[in-house]
Amino acid sequence: MPLFNQSIRRKIVGIALGLIVLMLVTSVLSMVMSSQVGILLDELTNRYIPAYSHLARANIRSLERALALRQMVMSRMGSPSDEEAYAARLRDFQALDRKFEEEAETARKLINAIIDDPRTSSDNAALARLDVRIETAVAELRRNLDEGNAKLLKQVDANEMAGARGTLEQLDVLRDQFNRQVDAIRADMLTQVFFSTSQVIRRQHQAIVISGVVTLLAAVVGFAFALLVSGGITRPVRLLLAGAREVEAGRFDKSITVSTQDEIGELAAAFNRMIEQLRHNERIRETFGRYIDPKVVQGLIDRPEVAIDGQRRVMTIMFSDMSGFTSMSEGMTPRGLVKVMNHYFTVMSAPIRNNRGVIDKYIGDAIMSYWGPPFVEEDEQALLAGQSAIDMADQVPALQKQLPDLLGIRAMPVPCDLRIGIATGEVLTGSIGSELMMSFTVMGDAVNLASRLEAANKVYGTRILISQATAEAIGSGLELREVDRLAVVGQSVPQPVFEVMGRAGALTASQEGLRAHYAQALAAYRACRFTEARTAFNAALESVPGDGPSQAMLARIAQFETAPPAADWDGAWRMDSK
Incomplete structure (x- = not known):
């Protein structure tokens, strides 16, 4: 999908923009719904309720007008008549008459404003009927009151008090009829007020529900969107983590799937290239481990400058050789000889490596190996070499039984045995050779001495001879005995030579x-x-x-x-x- 081929920055920005858009949509919907509720509420508070209030006040003005008329008549009926009070009541009557007209007209204007407003869903037909009813009631009252009032004033001016009382009673009846009409109109108006109130409440509830639904929908959509995009980010990260753990465990055979083209995808591709390189290095290590000791291979990979510069170290060198090999090989076929030698080297190499030794090379039927820093500590190298020699000697009886079976003969033509020489001293370690071919090895007097001690076993009829320095380093770690003071070829100063008889206390x-x-x-x-x-x-x-x-x-x-x-x-x- 194109979405997952974007960079992580764009994905995060996309998530943020998506959430912002959803928030804006929710806010706009909330504003629209709130605006609609506001319009309805404004119509209720500024039109419905005021219209109902003006109708109620028109009713009150009608009663006050009738009271002012009665007071005006009563002031004239007094003896003597109070003309000043009559004039004051007349002015009150006329003022209340105007207020009555104004209240009724204002109520009609508010009702017509409701009808004319297209933004609200009011019952316009019912409101129109109320407007007509108000107009009719006011017109009828005005016509009847105008006639009655004129008649009443003439009777009062003519001092026909009996007739004035009858006219006043007729006016009261007209007023009561008008009041009943106004009460009916107010009741219907109150119904419209309740209807408008219910509309406001309904719209408000609807706005709350819709806002809640839209907010929930926005949250769900935003969460799903974020989960989808974040899953696209975290999934390859988890794959990278799993791959890193495989590499940490030393397993380089699993590559991870590159599912995105963002930075994590590039990292996954780089990780796969690293895995391939590690796998290649491991193959090199395994391949060269068959020709060079794995410890040396690892050491050269970790610290290549050691091979280039060389170092002087105190190390313990061991040479081992198979006695009787030359006589035995003369009667063997090349295939049989290779089979015997491979088995011999396999059996004898295991104790060396088990005791943390480094096999330097195979020379004919001889094995050259060494112990020392950085592979083992300097104070334990001699003891490890001695233990390795004992373990090798312990393999001789089994090897003597296995060789005839390997060759398919009943018995070996000549007996085979093992000779081992061990010496400890300062040697040079590094890559020795020519520009065309080099070998990481050790050189020095200790190497020559170990080789000579291996050969000296033929003179003394022993298996394991060690130098004085090696014996001193072993101390009581093994059972030793001094065999002789010996000056080997190449040395002018003799030194004690010891035989390793066995393990300590054995x-x-x-x-x-x-x-x-x-x-x-x-x-x-x-x-x-x-x-x-x-x-x-x-x-x-x-x-x-x-x-x-x-x-x-x-x-x-x-x-x-x-x-x-x-x-x-x-x-x-x-x-x-x-």
């Missing part, structure tokens, strides 16, 4: 015994008391047979027996290969 008595004997043996080993060290390492093996570090240290003691270390040996082992 060690068995055998493992507790292993850790105690191993610590005793390691102290003797570093003091070059190799016999004592051998005895303690064997005691550790008795607690947990097959313990890799104990076996590796016993083999090293055997080498030292044939080729003792230098006199300034610091008890550290230096790796000469990666």
